[in-house]
Amino acid sequence: MSAAWTLLRRDLGLLMPGGSGGGVLPLLFFLAVAMLYPFAVGPEPELLARTGGGVIWVAALLAAILPLEKLVTDDVEAGVFDQLHLRGVTEELAMAVRLIAHWLAFAPLLLIATLPAAALLGLGEETTQTVLLGLLAGTPGLAAVGLAVAALTASMRGGAALAGLMVIPLAVPILIFGAGALARPDPSALLLTAAISLGLCALAPLAAAAAIRAAREA
Amino acid sequence: MQAQLTAIDIACRRGDRLLFKGLSLACAPGDAVHVTGPNGVGKSSLIRILAGLLRPFSGEVTAEGGLGLVDERLALDPNQPLGKALAFWERLDGCSEPGRTLDLLQLEPLLDVPVRFLSTGQKKRAALARLLNRHCPIWLLDEPLNGLDGQAQKSVEALVAQHCDRGGIAVVASHQPIALPSPTLLGIEDYAA
Numbered sequence: 001m002s003a004a005w006t007l008l009r010r011d012l013g014l015l016m017p018g019g020s021g022g023g024v025l026p027l028l029f030f031l032a033v034a035m036l037y038p039f040a041v042g043p044e045p046e047l048l049a050r051t052g053g054g055v056i057w058v059a060a061l062l063a064a065i066l067p068l069e070k071l072v073t074d075d076v077e078a079g080v081f082d083q084l085h086l087r088g089v090t091e092e093l094a095m096a097v098r099l100i101a102h103w104l105a106f107a108p109l110l111l112i113a114t115l116p117a118a119a120l121l122g123l124g125e126e127t128t129q130t131v132l133l134g135l136l137a138g139t140p141g142l143a144a145v146g147l148a149v150a151a152l153t154a155s156m157r158g159g160a161a162l163a164g165l166m167v168i169p170l171a172v173p174i175l176i177f178g179a180g181a182l183a184r185p186d187p188s189a190l191l192l193t194a195a196i197s198l199g200l201c202a203l204a205p206l207a208a209a210a211a212i213r214a215a216r217e218a
Numbered sequence: 219m220q221a222q223l224t225a226i227d228i229a230c231r232r233g234d235r236l237l238f239k240g241l242s243l244a245c246a247p248g249d250a251v252h253v254t255g256p257n258g259v260g261k262s263s264l265i266r267i268l269a270g271l272l273r274p275f276s277g278e279v280t281a282e283g284g285l286g287l288v289d290e291r292l293a294l295d296p297n298q299p300l301g302k303a304l305a306f307w308e309r310l311d312g313c314s315e316p317g318r319t320l321d322l323l324q325l326e327p328l329l330d331v332p333v334r335f336l337s338t339g340q341k342k343r344a345a346l347a348r349l350l351n352r353h354c355p356i357w358l359l360d361e362p363l364n365g366l367d368g369q370a371q372k373s374v375e376a377l378v379a380q381h382c383d384r385g386g387i388a389v390v391a392s393h394q395p396i397a398l399p400s401p402t403l404l405g406i407e408d409y410a411a
Binding site: 003006007010014074077078079080082083084085089217 | 289295352
């Protein structure tokens with residue numbers, strides 16, 4: 001347990017904005033999309049209010065892809081997982097901890113940034129609330145998909161671009177239900193988003209761990 | 219519990235090339251093994267197989283006691299100052315007094331320097347510090363002398379001698395001569411497939 005805590009502290013130090021790895025770039029990217037959208041489709045408030053929630057979802061999905069490049073690759077190359085393996089820290093534990101750290105590093109700030117983004121798009125109070133709840137339910141799943149794909153592509157050349165391409169189809173169910181919750185006032189879509197997220201979070205550390213072990217043999 | 223490292227009849231395949239086969243090794247406390255051979259013969263692969271990081275193509279490896287590995291992968295965050303990067307492993311290994319090791323390897327003046335600015339030899343010494351702080355009985359060293367100056371090479375040899383003297387096991391892969399305490403020489407080319 002103390003090993004997990006030590007790992008989490010290290011991972012957070014690397015991934016959190018201000019840490020040596022990620023930074024606030026995904027967040028600025030997210031806000032920039034929300035800001036540019038009205039320029040592209042025109043400023044009609046009705047149109048923006050109707051489509052703004054979906055735009056926020058797509059922007060969140062794309063912002064979740066940005067940190068993937070640094071998520072696992074550097075540590076695989078530096079042999080960090082080798083050293084952890086020798087200390088009896090399984091790849092599964094390391095990946096589960098990394099998943100938590102990855103989510104903590106991008107999701108809470110994304111949720112906060114959703115508020116100014118919603119204001120920029122002129123979303124109503126109710127829509128904003130649905131978007132926030134949907135993102136809260138969906139971002140763990142996005143983080144899980146991102147982690148598994150990042151681990152899979154860690155030892156490939158040009159893996160970052162490939163990771164982005166692979167995350168998108170896998171994230172479709174989250175996007176459909178999460179953004180779908182905006183279309184009708186019914187909590188079941190949000191619950192389905194959360195269910196998909198939980199399932200992905202359970203599977204991702206196992207898949208990512210298998211990917212890292214397979215990369216050793218390559 | 220006595221430390222022990224045994225490999226029975228292992229073979230190693232990389233890609234579709236069989237590097238070596240029929241290699242057996244039995245280490246008891248105090249043993250030092252010097253793995254030799256030209257580049258590409260499978261020294262690093264053998265070390266990784268013994269560490270349990272690479273599955274042998276055939277054969278079996280058993281290790282009793284903690285394993286410590288030093289290879290060309292540093293496993294220290296390049297952007298962090300050395301002290302902070304090492305502190306992570308110290309916490310993980312439950313090392314209570316890292317100062318002595320840092321002193322021994324003359325790393326103390328470098329603790330504030332980000333790892334990416336360290337020279338090859340300094341990085342190697344940092345990796346050795348992590349190994350020492352782990353207090354494990356089995357050392358697996360892959361080219362530990364690379365990039366070290368004469369004096370540092372001497373101190374690595376002294377560290378290994380001291381380790382074996384205390385009942386530790388050291389398996390050292392090195393293409394350059396290294397003075398080990400009554401070493402068993404293991405030329406991998408003898409087992410080439």
